Amino acid sequence: MNLTLGTLLPTNESPSLPAxxxxxxxxxxxxxxxxxxxxxxxxxxxxxxxLREYMHLTGTKKGCDHGxxxxxxxxxxxxxxxxxxxxxxxQEDTQITTIEGLSSLDQTSSSSKLxxxxxxxxxxxxxxxxxxxxxxxxxxxxxLNEGHAKTADDxxxxxxxxxxxxxxxxxxxxxxxxxxxxxxxxx
Amino acid sequence: MNSFTYARASxxxxxxxxxxxxxxxxxxxxxxxxxxxMKENVARPTHLIDINHLPLTTITSIESGGLxxxxxxxxxxxxxxxxxxxxxxxxSQAILAGASAQLRNMATDGGNLMQRTRCYYFYDTATPCNKxxxxxxxxxxxxxxxxxxxxxxxxxxxxxxxxATHPSDMCVALxxxxxxxxxxxxxxxxxxxxxxxxxxxxxxxxxxxxxQDGELITAIDxxxxxxxxxxxxxxxxxxxxxxxxxVSVAAALDIQDGQIKDARIALGGVAHRPWRRPDLEATLTExxxxxxxxxxxxxxxxxxxxxFGHNTFKIELAKRAIVRALLQATNRPSAV
Numbered sequence: 001m002n003l004t005l006g007t008l009l010p011t012n013e014s015p016s017l018p019a020x021x022x023x024x025x026x027x028x029x030x031x032x033x034x035x036x037x038x039x040x041x042x043x044x045x046x047x048x049x050x051l052r053e054y055m056h057l058t059g060t061k062k063g064c065d066h067g068x069x070x071x072x073x074x075x076x077x078x079x080x081x082x083x084x085x086x087x088x089x090x091q092e093d094t095q096i097t098t099i100e101g102l103s104s105l106d107q108t109s110s111s112s113k114l115x116x117x118x119x120x121x122x123x124x125x126x127x128x129x130x131x132x133x134x135x136x137x138x139x140x141x142x143x144l145n146e147g148h149a150k151t152a153d154d155x156x157x158x159x160x161x162x163x164x165x166x167x168x169x170x171x172x173x174x175x176x177x178x179x180x181x182x183x184x185x186x187x
Numbered sequence: 188m189n190s191f192t193y194a195r196a197s198x199x200x201x202x203x204x205x206x207x208x209x210x211x212x213x214x215x216x217x218x219x220x221x222x223x224x225m226k227e228n229v230a231r232p233t234h235l236i237d238i239n240h241l242p243l244t245t246i247t248s249i250e251s252g253g254l255x256x257x258x259x260x261x262x263x264x265x266x267x268x269x270x271x272x273x274x275x276x277x278x279s280q281a282i283l284a285g286a287s288a289q290l291r292n293m294a295t296d297g298g299n300l301m302q303r304t305r306c307y308y309f310y311d312t313a314t315p316c317n318k319x320x321x322x323x324x325x326x327x328x329x330x331x332x333x334x335x336x337x338x339x340x341x342x343x344x345x346x347x348x349x350x351a352t353h354p355s356d357m358c359v360a361l362x363x364x365x366x367x368x369x370x371x372x373x374x375x376x377x378x379x380x381x382x383x384x385x386x387x388x389x390x391x392x393x394x395x396x397x398x399q400d401g402e403l404i405t406a407i408d409x410x411x412x413x414x415x416x417x418x419x420x421x422x423x424x425x426x427x428x429x430x431x432x433x434v435s436v437a438a439a440l441d442i443q444d445g446q447i448k449d450a451r452i453a454l455g456g457v458a459h460r461p462w463r464r465p466d467l468e469a470t471l472t473e474x475x476x477x478x479x480x481x482x483x484x485x486x487x488x489x490x491x492x493x494x495f496g497h498n499t500f501k502i503e504l505a506k507r508a509i510v511r512a513l514l515q516a517t518n519r520p521s522a523v
Contacts, residue, residue, distance in 0.1 A: 042190070066223050066226065067219055067289070070287065081292050085218055087215075087235075089237075090215070139289065146263075158288050159288075161287020161289045161290065
């Protein structure tokens with residue numbers, strides 16, 4: 001969990017942002033990776049844009065922005081969703097987990113400890129360019145939470161909402177099944 | 188996306204009142220289709236009423252012996268619900284054949300009924316489209332129409348105004364199961380059989396369904412009989428997952444002592460609504476299930492079907508899919 005987030009101030013005045021009249025913005029409180037942050041957002045700001053542009057959590061990627069590619073997959077109340085197809089303002093009372101929130105702090109070494117799926121993606125060479133990877137991993141965490149996948153074929157079917165243009169699918173399936181086999185219930 | 192105001196509905200009545208007061212308002216639940224359409228500038232509501240906090244999130248048994256699906260239950264929670272997988276496996280299978288796991292976690296059962304066509308021209312605001320802009324024409328009839336309708340396209344004046352299909356898998360199963368849609372609105376509550384919920388395009392293809400302005404879907408009722416022993420949802424598409432149907436068939440049979448007692452066949456991907464022909468289904472009763480009788484029904488269901496070039500293959504595809512789905516339903520071992 002990234003503990004520095006609590007001190008991150010909303011940076012609504014970034015010059016790269018489209019000009020939005022201040023009057024249309026309203027306070028929106030998001031709980032991301034365990035940390036509550038109050039932002040000033042227009043109602044039409046997607047959860048994806050809130051994470052990337054207003055909270056600077058750029059691990060979550062914008063691919064198609066239409067729910068077709070899965071690059072923006074995050075977990076809301078432990079369920080995987082497309083962050084591009086929900087409004088930030090609709091997620092005020094939910095727990096949001098992004099790729100930045102999957103690793104944990106290793107108390108002994110004081111370093112960050114990767115989530116088993118992050119480790120498995122590295123071990124199985126489950127990416128080439130890496131752009132789809134945060135979405136793939138968040139989706140895989142959701143898949144394991146759901147507990148419906150029993151076989152590699154199930155994984156392929158239930159991961160079909162995540163597209164990989166590099167075609168790293170064999171590694172992705174191998175990574176997920178390796179974690180699934182070692183932790184057959186939930187992660 | 189155009190600008191809009193946003194409000195969270197605190198109660199069903201309040202939501203309906205607020206929606207009725209503003210003609211350009213829209214309810215938002217999962218948002219998976221509405222927000223996409225808003226990004227494409229196809230939908231342009233000026234006010235969104237977030238209904239996600241309304242108490243419509245449960246699946247409950249009802250007096251008829253059936254099951255009531257709250258409008259806000261997600262597609263995923265419905266498909267994996269124990270009562271649904273055991274008693275209505277056809278519905279479970281159809282839901283899981285659609286969209287992706289992420290979308291099924293967001294999309295609601297009420298919203299599934301409300302999703303709009305995936306016709307490319309409907310989405311492309313640079314082209315004429317009678318559904319998006321009544322009177323502008325239909326680009327699909329003479330354009331790329333591989334995914335388009337082959338049945339029910341003619342209006343009463345024998346003209347064709349729209350060849351869009353309804354994209355849902357869930358609704359095809361709901362049509363076969365003869366589900367009933369419960370709605371509430373400014374004039375009170377009413378129920379609509381699913382078969383009558385979606386419209387044929389006629390000369391007013393901008394109207395997808397029979398909901399009146401301000402009406403809100405509250406639940407979908409499943410009848411007691413879910414055909415758990417002999418069912419099949421066959422979906423044919425351009426890739427094996429995460430694609431809309433070219434043709435889909437929801438088949439459900441009640442077979443006793445080697446004879447068909449009741450048969451349901453609903454088609455997806457071929458019309459503006461799930462396509463059923465109860466008169467032809469009835470010809471299967473008291474017959475032994477076999478390829479010959481299934482072929483007769485399949486041919487009859489596609490009588491009068493018309494292709495528009497790229498989609499003409501769907502006529503033969505649908506016939507074969509019907510036969511195959513009915514054979515799969517016949518041969519399926521008893522449910523879990």
